[in-house]
Amino acid sequence: MSFLVVENLKKHFQVKGTDLFGRDKQVVKAVDGVSFRLERGKVLGLVGESGCGKSTLGRTMLRLLEPTEGRVLIDGTDVTTLKGEKLRTQRRTFQMIFQDPYASLDPRMTVFDTLAEPLFEHKLVESSQALNRVKELMDVVGLASRHIRKYPHEFSGGQRQRIAIARALALEPELIVADEPVSALDVSIQSQILNLLSDLREQLGLTMVFISHDLGVVKHVSDDLAVMYLGKIAEYGPTQEVFQAPGHPYTQALLSAIPVPDPDYKVEQIELDGDPPSPINPPSGCRFHPRCRYANADCAKLEPSLDIDSQRPAVRVACSRLDAVRQK
Amino acid sequence: MALLSVQNLATYFYTRNGVVRAVNGVSYDLEPGETLGIVGESGSGKSVSCYSLLGLIPMPPGKIVSGTAMYNGLDLLKATPKQMRDVRGSKISMIFQDPMTCLNPYLKIGRQVMEPLIEEGVDKKIAYDRALKALDDVGILDPEERMKQYPHEFSGGMRQRVMIAMALVTEPDLLIADEPTTALDVTVQAQILKLIAELKQRKNTAVIFITHDLGVIAGIADNVNVMYAGGIVERGTTREIFKQPAHPYTQALLDSIPSTHAHGERLFNIKGLPPNLTQEITGCPFAPRCKHAVDACYVTETKLANIGEQHHTACFRFAGGEI
Numbered sequence: 001m002s003f004l005v006v007e008n009l010k011k012h013f014q015v016k017g018t019d020l021f022g023r024d025k026q027v028v029k030a031v032d033g034v035s036f037r038l039e040r041g042k043v044l045g046l047v048g049e050s051g052c053g054k055s056t057l058g059r060t061m062l063r064l065l066e067p068t069e070g071r072v073l074i075d076g077t078d079v080t081t082l083k084g085e086k087l088r089t090q091r092r093t094f095q096m097i098f099q100d101p102y103a104s105l106d107p108r109m110t111v112f113d114t115l116a117e118p119l120f121e122h123k124l125v126e127s128s129q130a131l132n133r134v135k136e137l138m139d140v141v142g143l144a145s146r147h148i149r150k151y152p153h154e155f156s157g158g159q160r161q162r163i164a165i166a167r168a169l170a171l172e173p174e175l176i177v178a179d180e181p182v183s184a185l186d187v188s189i190q191s192q193i194l195n196l197l198s199d200l201r202e203q204l205g206l207t208m209v210f211i212s213h214d215l216g217v218v219k220h221v222s223d224d225l226a227v228m229y230l231g232k233i234a235e236y237g238p239t240q241e242v243f244q245a246p247g248h249p250y251t252q253a254l255l256s257a258i259p260v261p262d263p264d265y266k267v268e269q270i271e272l273d274g275d276p277p278s279p280i281n282p283p284s285g286c287r288f289h290p291r292c293r294y295a296n297a298d299c300a301k302l303e304p305s306l307d308i309d310s311q312r313p314a315v316r317v318a319c320s321r322l323d324a325v326r327q328k
Numbered sequence: 329m330a331l332l333s334v335q336n337l338a339t340y341f342y343t344r345n346g347v348v349r350a351v352n353g354v355s356y357d358l359e360p361g362e363t364l365g366i367v368g369e370s371g372s373g374k375s376v377s378c379y380s381l382l383g384l385i386p387m388p389p390g391k392i393v394s395g396t397a398m399y400n401g402l403d404l405l406k407a408t409p410k411q412m413r414d415v416r417g418s419k420i421s422m423i424f425q426d427p428m429t430c431l432n433p434y435l436k437i438g439r440q441v442m443e444p445l446i447e448e449g450v451d452k453k454i455a456y457d458r459a460l461k462a463l464d465d466v467g468i469l470d471p472e473e474r475m476k477q478y479p480h481e482f483s484g485g486m487r488q489r490v491m492i493a494m495a496l497v498t499e500p501d502l503l504i505a506d507e508p509t510t511a512l513d514v515t516v517q518a519q520i521l522k523l524i525a526e527l528k529q530r531k532n533t534a535v536i537f538i539t540h541d542l543g544v545i546a547g548i549a550d551n552v553n554v555m556y557a558g559g560i561v562e563r564g565t566t567r568e569i570f571k572q573p574a575h576p577y578t579q580a581l582l583d584s585i586p587s588t589h590a591h592g593e594r595l596f597n598i599k600g601l602p603p604n605l606t607q608e609i610t611g612c613p614f615a616p617r618c619k620h621a622v623d624a625c626y627v628t629e630t631k632l633a634n635i636g637e638q639h640h641t642a643c644f645r646f647a648g649g650e651i
Binding site for chain 1: 370484514566580586593594595597
């Protein structure tokens with residue numbers, strides 16, 4: 001059994017009140033039926049444009065948001081039905097790293113307070129040992145222990161992200177969801193944090209879901225890749241295979257749009273017209289069809305399921321015209 | 329003749345914590361129709377060096393302490409407010425990173441796009457027609473209807489298009505784009521970059537493109553200035569910068585990008601942090617983080633040296649063939 005199993009997960013938000021014309025409440029289907037599996041020790045990259053629901057999916061998986069429907073099994077335990085004390089204990093095993101280390105750390109807590117809080121909360125250490133454990137954690141993420149009494153404002157962005165990572169590691173979790181962990185950082189700092197994450201993953205055997213809009217970063221760190229579009233997975237499979245020969249027209253367009261740091265690199269960009277439509281009122285049938293250059297009349301009627309690609313058995317693609325897409 | 333010639337520009341900020349030497353001796357020429365990419369990390373002075381040209385530095389605490397920026401016989405750094413108004417928005421335009429904070433939420437889009445023209449004294453009817461055409465040029469469908477709408481009715485990518493329309497409606501000679509696609513998704517970024525390249529081709533506008541994304545630079549720029557700690561450390565054609573980087577900082581920057589590495593391969597790390605710009609730096613500002621640094625690097629004043637027709641480096645060890 002896979003370490004992480006997500007089955008038909010949905011998260012719908014009620015938009016409060018009535019709209020301009022006095023009509024009833026509307027529903028934003030941020031995550032609308034997502035299923036995937038992830039083996040222990042692997043990294044899943046979750047990519048998509050802003051508003052596609054990738055962050056909501058990450059948060060719903062960890063019960064930071066209550067799912068509307070569906071199940072999430074972490075190491076065989078259904079975390080969607082857990083309540084109260086049981087949920088609290090279980091939270092030890094799954095932790096989150098957020099994008100903005102300026103916002104996710106309490107400005108009035110020192111490094112020691114920030115890192116010791118989860119340890120005390122879960123009664124993992126006696127207060128006499130807390131100092132040693134915090135120093136250990138700082139060492140793991142490459143922060144000098146002389147900084148232990150400092151406040152977040154005294155650190156640079158990269159160092160703050162190290163503190164946030166140490167906080168996530170304090171409870172020795174097995175699963176980490178990292179939501180854009182390097183997007184706020186400069187390239188040279190970004191590479192330090194990416195190296196740190198890959199070291200930690202190896203040393204501690206972590207399983208990770210890595211959410212990012214930066215496809216270059218995701219390609220580098222992830223074993224598996226899930227491409228989301230308007231609350232659904234468009235394509236899912238081993239990262240290398242998906243990057244080599246993307247099947248879904250949306251994946252093709254997304255990958256062709258990545259700027260490559262090589263002036264000789266010329267690729268025909270597949271242009272997508274306009275912006276992603278609103279998840280309040282997604283297009284009928286295949287959600288991508290209004291922007292898809294292969295779409296025909298059926299695409300507007302039939303919603304494609306995420307099926308195994310006959311030519312690449314490890315990959316699943318949600319496109320009913322995959323054969324036609326391949327021929328062109 | 330160069331369209332813009334910047335010589336020895338230095339902009340300092342006088343703060344409570346001391347003098348921040350944000351830009352410290354920057355010189356370059358820009359030819360008509362050229363696209364110049366300026367890359368560097370946060371705090372390297374890439375934005376401040378361009379804001380200084382258009383008088384957009386808040387003074388105080390900022391002060392342009394030295395330099396000239398000759399544009400059509402006018403020194404932009406010494407221009408009177410009146411002279412600056414004539415240049416800014418009509419001859420030299422700017423696009424900023426965040427289109428939401430740059431558009432006035434209370435004014436209709438049409439009025440905002442027409443504004444630089446009316447400022448120039450163009451007749452209102454003609455201004456309307458030109459604004460309409462500018463919006464059409466940047467790919468906004470149904471521009472007549474769209475001109476009656478407010479910024480909140482536009483998506484992020486559409487707002488950035490409006491900003492570009494506003495910047496180009498006066499047909500400027502020079503467009504300064506400060507991280508214009510950083511807040512956008514890759515697919516929309518690709519649309520905007522293509523649009524800027526097309527418009528530039530059609531109107532022969534020179535572009536200064538500020539970004540931290542080397543991938544974007546590789547696709548759009550003719551020449552590149554690499555900035556570090558307030559100065560230019562390397563300058564060359566885009567091909568030279570990417571294929572034969574001649575400064576350890578440029579090399580390190582290129583080596584830090586994930587997409588140039590095989591899957592899972594360790595990324596190169598630049599150790600340490602950029603220098604504190606409130607302190608006087610002697611020698612090369614990159615020396616403490618440089619793997620090639622020798623004792624001489626900490627004491628020798630750096631200056632850009634020619635190593636090719638257009639290729640310059642501030643690293644004397646590179647220029648002298650030591651690396």
